[in-house]
Amino acid sequence: MSIISALPKPGDVCTLESTGSPGVCKLLNDCDKAREEIQQNRFPQRCGFQGNQPIVCCPQSQAVTESIPPRRPPGDISRKKCQEYARYVYETKVPPIPLINAQPVTRNECGHKVVKLIVGGEPAGRKEFPHMAAVGYEPNPGDLQWLCGGTIISNKFVLTAAHCLSDINAGNATWVRLGVSKLTDGNNRQQIRIAARIAHPDYRTDSHYHDIGLLRLEKPAKMNSYARPACLYLSPNIRAERAIATGWGQTSWGGEGSNDLLKVIIELFTQNVCDEFYRNQRKLKRGILNDIQVCAGSMKEEKDTCQGDSGGPLQIYHIGDKISCMYDIVGVTSFGKGCAGSPGVYVRVSNYIQWIEDTVWP
Secondary structure (H helix, E strand, O other), X not given: OOOOOOOXXXXXXXXXXXXXXXXXXXXXXXXXXXXXXXXXXXXXXXXXXXXXXXXXXXXXXXXXXOOOOOOOOOOHHHHHHHHHHHHHHEEEEOOOOOOOOOOOEEEEOOOOOOOOOOOEEEEOOOOOOOOEEEEEXXXXXXXXXXXXXXXXXXXXXXXXXXXXXXXXXXXEEEEEEEOOOEOOOOOOOEEEEEEEEEXXXXXXXOOOOOOOEEEEEOXXXXXXXXXXOOEEOOOOOOOOOEEEEEEOOOOOOOOOOOOEOEEEEEEEEOHHHHHHHOOOOOOOOOOOOOOOEEEEEOOOOOOOOOHHHOOOEEEEEOOOOOOOOOEEEEEEEEEOOOOOOOOEEEEEHHHHHHHHHHHHOO
């Protein structure tokens, strides 16, 4: 039996021996770099021959322009990541006492159930919102202030409001705290320094529009049932009448922040209703823009998001795709008039999927 190896042909991959960089086998006349080398009395690296025509190893940079890969559709990577992150709902543990033929046990560590949303607020349960992040500032060494919220969307990035990237009094956001519902709880807590603060390119401090930002962490967070990413909501049309806002914010305007993570179930409002409350706002020169903003709150009860909830998520249950125990992030808490009695305004996440994906998963 004989082994026949195929001779190199145009289009095959090669490696340039002089630099170790990738190349593509091409006919000599099709490779400008090789012809330049011959004019300089240098011999280009050969792949072989096609008839009597030399085939040379041409630098990859020349071939790249011929075949530019298509840009992936917005949302493709987010869907895949949603499926990937859902596996952190399950934890596999080895029995603590060695037993003969003992097998690891996989348990469902889901911290919430899909229930009918009734307007109201209360403390969140343990592991109920494992994607929550507290955003901290350190104006003086050791003086940590947790003034904003955020959402874990990968092991290296937290989604928040652009105005939370820095505070006029406390300076730049410097830390995130993950894995806890009580801020003072030391169990399962991860505290990671922020490496970069990235505001959406269209955000301006004198405007409420495009108030969305990303925090890149100095090191990857450990993903488990206490700290794991949420899914991003991809459709501009929210398939719900109510949603859940979460944060460690004030329970009343000007009050103290909460040590316990709080959740509040609020109603989604139309653009017209929201416009009634936010007419003539200096930072809303074009009014409420439905394409990039979401309005939600409660007119009857004192249930809304407060100052310290800025940057935190507005979420609904993820339904379908055979994915369980996940939330879809439909909004990022941006601003409001006080803590209740008028709707709060949230950044509509679906409008920024392309920017988020290009930044987090380039």
